Every structure is written in C-alpha cells, then in structure tokens.
Amino acid sequence: MMNIPLCIPNIDEEEISLVTDVLESGWLAHGPKTKEFESEFAKYMGVKYASSMNSCTSALQLTIEALGLEGEIIVPSFTFSASANSIINAGCKVVFGEIDYETCNIDPGKIEELITDKTVGIMPVHFAGQSCNMDEIMEIARRHDLAVIEDSAETIGGEYGGKKVGTFGIGCYSFFPTKNMTTGEGGMITTDDDEIAGKINVLKAHGMSSSTYEREKKERPWLRASIEAGYNFRMCDVLSAIGIVQLKKLDKMNDLRREHASYLNKYLGDIEAIETPVEIDKAKHVYQMYTIKLDTRKISRTNFISKLRKDGIGANVHFDPPVHIQPFYQSLGWKKGDLPVTEKVSESIVTLPMYPQLRKSELDHIIDGVKKAVG
Numbered sequence: 285m286m287n288i289p290l291c292i293p294n295i296d297e298e299e300i301s302l303v304t305d306v307l308e309s310g311w312l313a314h315g316p317k318t319k320e321f322e323s324e325f326a327k328y329m330g331v332k333y334a335s336s337m338n339s340c341t342s343a344l345q346l347t348i349e350a351l352g353l354e355g356e357i358i359v360p361s362f363t364f365s366a367s368a369n370s371i372i373n374a375g376c377k378v379v380f381g382e383i384d385y386e387t388c389n390i391d392p393g394k395i396e397e398l399i400t401d402k403t404v405g406i407m408p409v410h411f412a413g414q415s416c417n418m419d420e421i422m423e424i425a426r427r428h429d430l431a432v433i434e435d436s437a438e439t440i441g442g443e444y445g446g447k448k449v450g451t452f453g454i455g456c457y458s459f460f461p462t463k464n465m466t467t468g469e470g471g472m473i474t475t476d477d478d479e480i481a482g483k484i485n486v487l488k489a490h491g492m493s494s495s496t497y498e499r500e501k502k503e504r505p506w507l508r509a510s511i512e513a514g515y516n517f518r519m520c521d522v523l524s525a526i527g528i529v530q531l532k533k534l535d536k537m538n539d540l541r542r543e544h545a546s547y548l549n550k551y552l553g554d555i556e557a558i559e560t561p562v563e564i565d566k567a568k569h570v571y572q573m574y575t576i577k578l579d580t581r582k583i584s585r586t587n588f589i590s591k592l593r594k595d596g597i598g599a600n601v602h603f604d605p606p607v608h609i610q611p612f613y614q615s616l617g618w619k620k621g622d623l624p625v626t627e628k629v630s631e632s633i634v635t636l637p638m639y640p641q642l643r644k645s646e647l648d649h650i651i652d653g654v655k656k657a658v659g
C-alpha cells in the first residue's frame with residue numbers, strides 16, 4: 285500500500301556534506317556558517333538584515349521586545365498557538381482578529397474595529413503559504429501608527445505584489461521540518477531597520493554587545509559587555525549549514541509545491557463536497573500546506589480523515605480548535621462564538637500531504653483517496 289505522509293523534509297547529499305564539514309571544522313556554535321546563512325537569507329528576501337534564531341516563536345517574541353511594544357497586538361486566532369503565545373510572553377495583550385473565509389488569512393476589513401488607544405501592533409499570519417492582503421494591512425498600520433510583525437512561519441518565499449512575504453513589516457520565519465525550508469528547528473527575523481537589527485542581535489545572545497565568534501578574534505576575548513538581560517535564542521553553525529543548502533533550493537522546492545497544488549486543484553476542484561485553496565490576485569502562494577474545506581454538513585471530517593489515513597494518505601487538520609478557544613485563552617475570557625468565521629473554517633478544514641518530492645502516482649493516489657472518502 286502507498287504511504288504518503290503529510291510532509292517529508294527535502295534533504296539531499298549536499299545538506300549532509302555541508303553539515304559534515306561543519307562537524308569536522310571544530311566550530312559548532314554560531315559562527316561563520318551562521319553569518320553566511322544570514323547574509324544569503326537577507327539577500328534572498330531583498331532586505332538589509334537577517335538575524336537567525338532558534339525558532340520562529342523566539343523570533344516573534346524578540347521582535348515585539350526589540351520594538352519596545354507595550355499594549356495590545358491584533359493577531360488571527362486561526363493559527364498555531366505560538367503566534368499568540370509570543371505576544372503574551374513579550375508582555376503584551378492578545379486581541380484576536382477575524383479571518384476571511386476564502387484565504388483563511390486575517391480579514392483587513394475587520395481590523396480597524398479592534399483598534400483602541402492601547403493597540404500597538406498587528407501580527408498578520410500568512411497561512412499555509414499565502415500572503416495576507418498586505419496593501420490593506422500596511423495602510424491600516426500607517427493610519428494608526430502601528431507596528432507590523434509578520435508571522436511568515438508558513439510562507440517562506442511567498443510573495444505579494446512581487447515583494448517577498450515578511451518584508452512589509454518585520455518578518456519572522458520558521459525552519460521547522462514541516463515548513464517551506466528547514467534546519468530541523470530554527471527561525472529568522474528580517475528588517476531594514478539598523479536600530480532594531482542591533483537590538484535583536486544583542487537580545488538574542490544573552491544581552492551581550494559582541495558574539496563569542498567575534499570576541500575570539502580579539503586580544504582580550506574574555507571581555508563581555510552585558511547591556512541587556514537577554515536570552516539565548518541563537519542558531520548554531522550545524523543547523524545553519526542545512527539552511528544554506530535549503531535556501532539555495534527554496535525556489536525550486538516552492539515551484540514544485542505550486543505544480544502539485546495546481547494538479548490537485550484541477551482534479552479535486554469539481555468535487556461538490558470540497559473547496560480547493562484559492563490564490564488571491566497579488567499573491568504567489570507557496571503551499572507550505574495544501575488545505576481543502578470539507579462540507580461537514582454532508583460528510584463527517586473525522587470519518588473522511590480516517591478513510592484517507594486507512595488509504596495511506598497522511599491527512600490532518602490545521603488548525604482546530606483555533607487559538608481563542610484553547611484552554612489558556614478561554615481562561616483569559618475568550619469563548620466559542622467570538623469568531624464565527626474562524627470557527628467555521630476550523631471545523632471544515634483538512635490538510636492533505638504536500639512536499640516537493642511528491643510523485644504523480646502519489647498525487648493520483650491522493651485524488652482517488654479523496655474521491656473515495658467523499659463517497
């Protein structure tokens with residue numbers, strides 16, 4: 285029987301060889317490979333600075349802290365809990381915004397009604413590989429003088445109006461193995477702002493004004509200046525080596541995701557009980573996930589997914605329950621019914637396998653499996 289997991293990281297000889305070089309080099313911590321990865325990532329995104337992190341969750345929290353934000357931040361609830369958690373952990377208050385049904389991204393038309401005199405930022409989350417409507421979001425942010433922290437964990441290499449997702453505000457990216465590119469665990473922040481980049485680099489490395497690698501080249505490498513009570517959110521050279529190779533392959537991997545998605549759309553598009561994903565006009569969708577919506581008035585999602593799984597198709601759900609009705613957020617006063625569109629999408633969404641290496645026979649197996657499962 286075919287076994288098609290939800291995703292498989294795309295690792296070749298080149299990643300293995302560069303990791304081996306680092307392991308044999310005698311320098312494993314953040315160092316020359318991390319610098320190279322950051323500089324290549326900044327070049328790819330077309331920004332001045334890229335600062336590597338140990339995760340996107342750290343990246344989001346650190347960005348809020350480096351910006352010095354204190355107050356309310358608007359974020360969708362239809363996301364992974366890390367988006368909202370980072371706001372709490374940075375000492376701010378979460379205000380959940382509603383999503384647009386079609387794209388599952390935050391609905392810009394419903395942001396302004398949430399803005400109060402305490403609002404300090406918006407955190408758009410680019411869901412599953414597709415950019416939010418950044419024209420409208422940036423316009424609202426400008427009008428109300430709000431920071432924009434883009435949670436681009438799921439959309440590395442995606443574009444809006446020809447511009448890379450994550451470069452409108454401050455961009456935060458994830459290199460978890462399910463993402464468009466991976467380092468195992470890891471993240472990145474991108475910005476053009478000299479001052480913010482400086483603060484991020486200090487805060488992520490124990491609040492010190494120089495790195496271990498830089499100090500090693502100095503006459504008195506033991507002299508450290510702790511100018512903040514910082515964290516250790518650093519990436520290391522072993523993982524950066526994977527990132528350097530993955531970044532070189534990113535566009536090719538995303539092109540394959542787009543080809544697979546258009547093949548699935550073509551053959552799943554006319555099944556009445558499901559809705560295939562929609563690419564909005566200005567966006568280049570990079571399908572970190574391929575999600576469909578199921579008509580759950582006609583078909584039980586649990587049965588649908590268990591039929592697919594029995595057929596070796598690793599379907600899953602992202603995200604249900606949405607964050608606002610997770611136990612912690614309910615304890616803050618959020619409840620079912622607060623975000624009807626989010627809740628409706630959460631109840632009907634299904635994630636099908638998506639990764640660059642999928643073969644035509646596997647795509648056909650997914651299509652046949654879905655057809656069988658809807659009856």
Ligand SMILES: Cc1ncc(COP(=O)(O)O)c(C=O)c1O
Nearest residue numbers: 339340341364366367437458460
């Ligand atoms: C939208 C979103 N934000 C944040 C994260 C957290 O990223 P990380 O696992 O790198 O901390 C994830 C997924 O893992 C995510 O999907």
